[in-house]
Amino acid sequence: MRKQLALLPFLACSISMAWADDNANCANLSNSADQSIIACTRVILGNARATWAYIIRGVAHLNKDDNDRAIADFSKAIEMDPGRGAAYSSRAVAYVNKGNIDQAIADYTKAIELNWKIAITYSNRAAAFALKGDYDHAIADANKALQIDPKLADAYNSRGVAYEKKGDVNQAIADYRRAVANDPDDQDSADALKRLGASP
Numbered sequence: 001m002r003k004q005l006a007l008l009p010f011l012a013c014s015i016s017m018a019w020a021d022d023n024a025n026c027a028n029l030s031n032s033a034d035q036s037i038i039a040c041t042r043v044i045l046g047n048a049r050a051t052w053a054y055i056i057r058g059v060a061h062l063n064k065d066d067n068d069r070a071i072a073d074f075s076k077a078i079e080m081d082p083g084r085g086a087a088y089s090s091r092a093v094a095y096v097n098k099g100n101i102d103q104a105i106a107d108y109t110k111a112i113e114l115n116w117k118i119a120i121t122y123s124n125r126a127a128a129f130a131l132k133g134d135y136d137h138a139i140a141d142a143n144k145a146l147q148i149d150p151k152l153a154d155a156y157n158s159r160g161v162a163y164e165k166k167g168d169v170n171q172a173i174a175d176y177r178r179a180v181a182n183d184p185d186d187q188d189s190a191d192a193l194k195r196l197g198a199s200p
Contacts, residue, residue, distance in 0.1 A: 054080075058074045058090055092125075154186075157176065176196075
């Protein structure tokens with residue numbers, strides 16, 4: 001009995017260290033998707049109210065193209081804390097991947113209501129509007145994103161797509177060029193310029 005009691009402080013310390021490791025590994029964005037899923041699942045098993053762990057695990061599922069599991073994790077985070085804009089905007093990405101554009105736009109809209117200062121959320125909603133064929137709203141959202149962050153390549157690309165679909169090729173080319181200028185790795189915009197016969 002004494003031996004068992006003597007082990008309790010050691011076991012408590014070990015559990016505490018393992019818990020800290022799981023938290024750190026779950027939050028470590030340089031981990032692989034599989035590592036994040038394992039660590040975040042352990043965090044959730046230890047604390048079912050760890051909203052942030054559901055969001056990070058959801059992102060890991062997104063990175064594995066497992067949109068249904070991602071949606072489930074983001075939805076759980078939203079259920080526990082409806083004020084988490086990151087959960088809405090991340091769930092929207094999964095809905096876009098599944099082709100549910102209306103639900104994605106609804107989630108981006110909610111994320112914007114919670115925090116209107118995040119440029120990428122407007123840019124992503126612009127891309128969703130463009131996918132839906134609502135090019136005027138896409139342009140308006142891209143403009144809003146660029147007011148917040150004038151160098152956001154994604155917003156120039158989203159606006160370029162909308163202008164191209166509307167038939168304003170010159171404006172589209174100008175936006176694709178701005179996208180590439182701000183992000184030389186923006187392959188979508190570079191491909192669009194090539195398709196339109198324009199130089200970067």
